[in-house]
Amino acid sequence: MTAPATVVPVCRHFGVCGGCSAQDVAPAALAEAKHARLAAALARAGFADPHPAPVVSIPMGTRRRADFAVARVAGAVRLGFHETRSRTVVDIAECPLLRPELEALIDPLRALLARLQGLRKSADVRVNLLDAGADVSVALDGEATAADRARLVAFAQEHDLPRISLGAEPVLIRRPPTLDCAGLVVLPPPAAFLQPSFEGEAAIRAAVLAGLPPKLTRKSRIVELYAGIGTLTGALAAHARVHAVEGSAPALAALDEAARTGGQAGRIDTERRDLARRPVTAKELAGAACVVLDPPFDGAGPQIAPLVEAKVQRIVYVSCNPEALAREAAPFARAGYRLLASTPIDQFPGSDHLESVVVLGL
Numbered sequence: 001m002t003a004p005a006t007v008v009p010v011c012r013h014f015g016v017c018g019g020c021s022a023q024d025v026a027p028a029a030l031a032e033a034k035h036a037r038l039a040a041a042l043a044r045a046g047f048a049d050p051h052p053a054p055v056v057s058i059p060m061g062t063r064r065r066a067d068f069a070v071a072r073v074a075g076a077v078r079l080g081f082h083e084t085r086s087r088t089v090v091d092i093a094e095c096p097l098l099r100p101e102l103e104a105l106i107d108p109l110r111a112l113l114a115r116l117q118g119l120r121k122s123a124d125v126r127v128n129l130l131d132a133g134a135d136v137s138v139a140l141d142g143e144a145t146a147a148d149r150a151r152l153v154a155f156a157q158e159h160d161l162p163r164i165s166l167g168a169e170p171v172l173i174r175r176p177p178t179l180d181c182a183g184l185v186v187l188p189p190p191a192a193f194l195q196p197s198f199e200g201e202a203a204i205r206a207a208v209l210a211g212l213p214p215k216l217t218r219k220s221r222i223v224e225l226y227a228g229i230g231t232l233t234g235a236l237a238a239h240a241r242v243h244a245v246e247g248s249a250p251a252l253a254a255l256d257e258a259a260r261t262g263g264q265a266g267r268i269d270t271e272r273r274d275l276a277r278r279p280v281t282a283k284e285l286a287g288a289a290c291v292v293l294d295p296p297f298d299g300a301g302p303q304i305a306p307l308v309e310a311k312v313q314r315i316v317y318v319s320c321n322p323e324a325l326a327r328e329a330a331p332f333a334r335a336g337y338r339l340l341a342s343t344p345i346d347q348f349p350g351s352d353h354l355e356s357v358v359v360l361g362l
């Protein structure tokens with residue numbers, strides 16, 4: 001018997017909220033479609049007959065990062081996500097994608113925002129669930145008043161948050177906002193980029209480690225591009241020395257500090273660099289046993305050409321955009337790289353987004 005192609009959406013906001021576009025597609029059918037999408041992207045890149053590994057499916061209720069949009073409309077505050085292709089904020093009562101700890105903060109956050117004088121028309125709230133608890137950052141469109149700051153402090157205390165911030169500025173740190181990234185204990189900056197779920201992050205890490213060259217020694221060098229706060233760096237450093245490159249100063253500072261305090265300074269060195277303006281050159285990549293790259297949605301752009309030119313034996317490309325992957329894997333295929341492995345990771349259930357890890361070798 002084949003699985004039904006459609007199911008009843010689990011969330012009452014489905015169809016209006018732009019957060020999930022495919023919640024009415026049966027999970028098995030969605031997984032099949034995502035698998036086919038990765039295969040098609042790799043075929044377009046020029047790899048004949050790609051056979052991605054089975055999809056790693058991350059269930060609903062696991063999202064540990066939420067970017068809420070907030071709007072003050074006719075005196076009332078809406079908190080939720082934008083409608084599809086619109087700036088209108090859907091005022092949500094639930095979000096089954098989220099971990100329960102984050103879902104439980106929706107109503108209290110809305111009540112908090114309603115009382116902030118610095119909220120004129122709109123705001124953004126980023127909640128990152130760290131090991132230390134939910135790290136909240138509120139970006140207002142107006143100036144926060146002293147009373148607003150006092151309300152943020154009271155909110156952090158009432159909800160036992162490790163830290164609450166206005167944008168990038170911490171207003172109160174109650175305990176270190178720690179996150180264990182495979183042994184590297186990081187203090188991410190407010191509103192840091194995190195992979196959407198612990199489970200998805202573990203799956204990415206496992207696929208990346210499985211893609212490393214077999215003969216690494218502890219003296220081998222891995223160049224990691226777009227390292228962020230070090231989500232993958234600590235795990236890579238268990239296998240080789242890592243040169244981690246990242247454009248965001250706060251993210252890189254967090255990674256650097258974690259490496260130093262964790263006694264990994266000899267294994268991990270860091271470099272702040274805007275890879276769009278100043279890509280790492282082929283010459284700089286000489287001698288690297290492997291390059292791991294995890295670029296933003298639009299891809300690595302100008303970084304690709306020097307990477308292809310460098311002829312590094314192994315490339316592990318983590319992608320959250322199959323279209324960019326198809327485009328950027330193509331020059332590797334033309335340069336003679338073989339597709340060694342590809343893993344689709346569905347860490348965006350209920351939507352058509354797809355994460356994947358692709359391993360290329362010469």
Ligand SMILES: C[S@@+](CC[C@H](N)C(=O)[O-])C[C@H]1O[C@@H](n2cnc3c(N)ncnc32)[C@H](O)[C@@H]1O
Pocket residue numbers: 193194195226227228229230231232245246247248251273274275276277294295296297320
């Ligand atoms: C998809 S995230 C991956 C981060 C990290 N690997 C992780 O898994 O958490 C992409 C990273 O690329 C960084 N980035 C974006 N544009 C960049 C640029 N032009 N140069 C360097 N880094 C950039 C972002 O700050 C972000 O940390």
